[in-house]
Amino acid sequence: MAEVVLEKVSKVFGAARAVDEVSLEVRDGEFFTLLGPSGCGKTTTLRLVAGLELADSGTIRIGSRDVTRVPPPERRIAMVFQNYALYPHMTIAENISYPLRLRKVPADAIARKVGAVAEKLRIEPLLLRMPSQISGGQQQRVAVARAMVQDPQVYLFDEPLSNLDFKLRLEARRFLKHIQRETGVTALYVTHDQTEALALSDRVAVLKDGRLMQVAPPEEIYRRPANAFVAGFVGAPAMNLVEGEVLGSRFISGKFRVEVGGEPGLASGAGATLGIRPEHLELKPAGAGALAGIIDDVEPQGHEQIVTVLVNEVPLLARVIETQRLKLGEPVSLRFDPSALHLFGPDGNRVN
Amino acid sequence: MSTPGLILSRRQTFAFISPAFAIIAVFLVFPAVWALYLGLTDLELTGIRAVMPEFVGLSNFVRVFQDSFFYNALKISLVFVFGSGIIGQVGLGLLLALLMHREKSWIKTLVAASAIAAWIIPDVVVAYLWVAFLDSDFGLLNRGLKLVGLGPVNWLFHYPLFSIILFNTWRGTAFSMLLFSAALQTLPPSYLETADTLGASAWRRFRDIILPLLKTTILTDVLLITLWTFNVFTPFLLTGGGPSFRSEILPIYVYRTSFKYFKLGYGSAISTVLLLINLAFALVYLQAKRRQKKW
Numbered sequence: 001m002a003e004v005v006l007e008k009v010s011k012v013f014g015a016a017r018a019v020d021e022v023s024l025e026v027r028d029g030e031f032f033t034l035l036g037p038s039g040c041g042k043t044t045t046l047r048l049v050a051g052l053e054l055a056d057s058g059t060i061r062i063g064s065r066d067v068t069r070v071p072p073p074e075r076r077i078a079m080v081f082q083n084y085a086l087y088p089h090m091t092i093a094e095n096i097s098y099p100l101r102l103r104k105v106p107a108d109a110i111a112r113k114v115g116a117v118a119e120k121l122r123i124e125p126l127l128l129r130m131p132s133q134i135s136g137g138q139q140q141r142v143a144v145a146r147a148m149v150q151d152p153q154v155y156l157f158d159e160p161l162s163n164l165d166f167k168l169r170l171e172a173r174r175f176l177k178h179i180q181r182e183t184g185v186t187a188l189y190v191t192h193d194q195t196e197a198l199a200l201s202d203r204v205a206v207l208k209d210g211r212l213m214q215v216a217p218p219e220e221i222y223r224r225p226a227n228a229f230v231a232g233f234v235g236a237p238a239m240n241l242v243e244g245e246v247l248g249s250r251f252i253s254g255k256f257r258v259e260v261g262g263e264p265g266l267a268s269g270a271g272a273t274l275g276i277r278p279e280h281l282e283l284k285p286a287g288a289g290a291l292a293g294i295i296d297d298v299e300p301q302g303h304e305q306i307v308t309v310l311v312n313e314v315p316l317l318a319r320v321i322e323t324q325r326l327k328l329g330e331p332v333s334l335r336f337d338p339s340a341l342h343l344f345g346p347d348g349n350r351v352n
Numbered sequence: 353m354s355t356p357g358l359i360l361s362r363r364q365t366f367a368f369i370s371p372a373f374a375i376i377a378v379f380l381v382f383p384a385v386w387a388l389y390l391g392l393t394d395l396e397l398t399g400i401r402a403v404m405p406e407f408v409g410l411s412n413f414v415r416v417f418q419d420s421f422f423y424n425a426l427k428i429s430l431v432f433v434f435g436s437g438i439i440g441q442v443g444l445g446l447l448l449a450l451l452m453h454r455e456k457s458w459i460k461t462l463v464a465a466s467a468i469a470a471w472i473i474p475d476v477v478v479a480y481l482w483v484a485f486l487d488s489d490f491g492l493l494n495r496g497l498k499l500v501g502l503g504p505v506n507w508l509f510h511y512p513l514f515s516i517i518l519f520n521t522w523r524g525t526a527f528s529m530l531l532f533s534a535a536l537q538t539l540p541p542s543y544l545e546t547a548d549t550l551g552a553s554a555w556r557r558f559r560d561i562i563l564p565l566l567k568t569t570i571l572t573d574v575l576l577i578t579l580w581t582f583n584v585f586t587p588f589l590l591t592g593g594g595p596s597f598r599s600e601i602l603p604i605y606v607y608r609t610s611f612k613y614f615k616l617g618y619g620s621a622i623s624t625v626l627l628l629i630n631l632a633f634a635l636v637y638l639q640a641k642r643r644q645k646k647w
């Protein structure tokens with residue numbers, strides 16, 4: 001078991017700064033997720049920790065050991081790739097035992113260990129099959145099994161669930177979390193799926209263009225996004241973000257005005273972005289809420305509806321749980337708790 | 353009578369491909385069958401037998417198997433195929449492809465470019481270059497050896513078989529290298545990267561992962577190279593089969609018999625034996641391929 005520490009780590013590919021001065025501290029036994037849009041440097045960060053890429057600058061430590069220049073096998077990490085990288089010509093048992101065979105572990109010890117891990121992951125009946133003869137979900141478990149037999153200090157997962165269909169993904173996600181809790185091994189997990197990140201992690205790091213945007217537990221990422229990027233990236237449907245300026249205690253964007261309270265910490269007249277999550281907007285009959293508008297669009301989702309309300313030409317999404325019948329063009333109003341408002345300054349950083 | 357799902361009826365299809373078949377028949381099948389037939393006659397290039405060849409049955413073949421020149425040529429061919437084909441082209445090609453596989457620098461481009469260059473230069477030019485390279489008085493190789501105080505060695509005279517093996521290896525390695533490089537490209541990088549994180553040595557990576565996954569490609573390459581090398585005639589341009597038949601591979605022997613001694617019938621019989629040997633290789637290969645484990 002070990003913590004993973006990155007200090008000002010950078011990796012440049014040609015002109016692209018894939019990872020740009022990233023500093024993080026993954027605690028011992030933590031399930032830590034790197035979240036961000038495609039191309040933001042998640043995989044590269046993971047590969048830097050694995051030793052498959054070497055950092056151009058900065059320091060990487062696993063446990064208390066500086067591993068910045070240490071080759072991968074000496075880092076005591078186990079990596080699960082997005083495509084699982086199971087060897088198609090080896091049986092499941094051979095795949096799982098391969099790391100141990102490379103380490104020249106005696107045959108009976110290998111058999112015991114593979115048996116134990118296979119039992120824990122419930123893949124015993126598959127041991128003699130070939131990878132092509134098992135399902136994607138089972139392949140994913142086999143890949144995890146191959147990581148587990150290595151007794152690593154850190155698991156590295158690169159989008160291990162993205163090849164699974166939706167239902168299987170939920171199941172595999174719970175299973176993964178369960179296994180990680182049980183083994184207590186530090187996990188560094190990469191995904192671009194924010195629900196997955198929030199559901200699995202003890203803490204989440206949000207990345208954008210190789211730079212760290214925020215590191216916090218899931219609730220905090222959701223409740224107090226540190227900047228407009230995190231605010232817009234995390235949450236589905238995405239947070240309503242309106243660009244405008246703050247005058248006195250008011251946020252103004254054209255004819256759209258909202259009272260934002262006493263001390264927004266912004267100079268009067270400064271540019272700002274106002275945010276509010278669709279689930280924090282309550283749809284009310286016209287006149288009952290603070291913001292008056294008309295219904296522009298309704299998207300039924302089964303258990304809820306996503307309603308677009310035009311408020312002074314600004315479209316705002318609201319989640320409506322009840323199955324109330326809504327007509328396009330109908331005048332309505334929106335109510336919200338002022339404490340649910342997010343306000344970001346001209347640099348995009350949170351100010352309230 | 354059109355099968356559903358086909359654009360053309362069977363009859364139309366046949367009409368379209370029949371010209372191609374006709375050309376193949378006239379220019380490939382007919383000469384081949386004709387050569388087989390010639391092997392059963394005592395046809396010669398000049399003299400009375402050139403005009404009135406007689407059918408001699410299998411007696412040419414009986415003679416082939418009692419012919420010490422045939423056994424000499426067969427032995428030299430086998431060494432040549434093994435040395436320049438299997439060890440040289442397949443082995444070296446695989447080695448180069450493996451070394452280049454994860455290389456990203458300009459070295460990769462350079463090696464690939466020179467290998468392809470060696471492959472596309474016309475035979476005659478390559479042969480000339482090698483004759484010049486190996487020349488006992490002015491050759492580059494001997495000049496080089498002289499610098500380190502060795503030689504000069506008359507390569508083509510004293511080591512004719514070794515010389516043509518070297519030549520043919522250099523000539524054909526590019527093909528195998530490109531074939532293997534292409535096959536390696538199709539392996540997901542994560543296969544080898546997983547092995548990297550596990551600390552697999554280069555040898556284990558090769559034996560445990562690359563070799564099993566490239567087996568089919570290697571088999572195919574071995575077959576192609578074996579057949580090509582068996583039938584190649586270009587070494588004639590270096591040594592002419594000599595000195596004293598020490599580099600006389602089978603095609604050169606066929607040539608000598610047919611066009612120097614004018615025994616076309618007998619030469620055709622040797623060619624037929626050569627064909628049968630090729631066929632045997634192909635059958636062994638097909639058998640090996642069929643026995644391949646499927647996954």
Ligand SMILES: Nc1ncnc2c1ncn2[C@@H]1O[C@H](COP(=O)(O)OP(=O)(O)OP(=O)(O)O)[C@@H](O)[C@H]1O
Pocket residue numbers: 013014016017018036037038039040041042043044045192
């Ligand atoms: N080997 C490489 N050579 C050149 N550029 C690379 C290489 N690997 C990554 N990059 C670049 O670095 C940036 C980050 O890539 P990375 O693969 O880390 O993104 P990611 O966050 O994992 O994206 P995704 O969600 O699509 O997997 C991208 O702009 C990518 O094009």
Ligand SMILES: [Mg+2]
Pocket residue numbers: 042043044
């Ligand atoms: Mg990635």
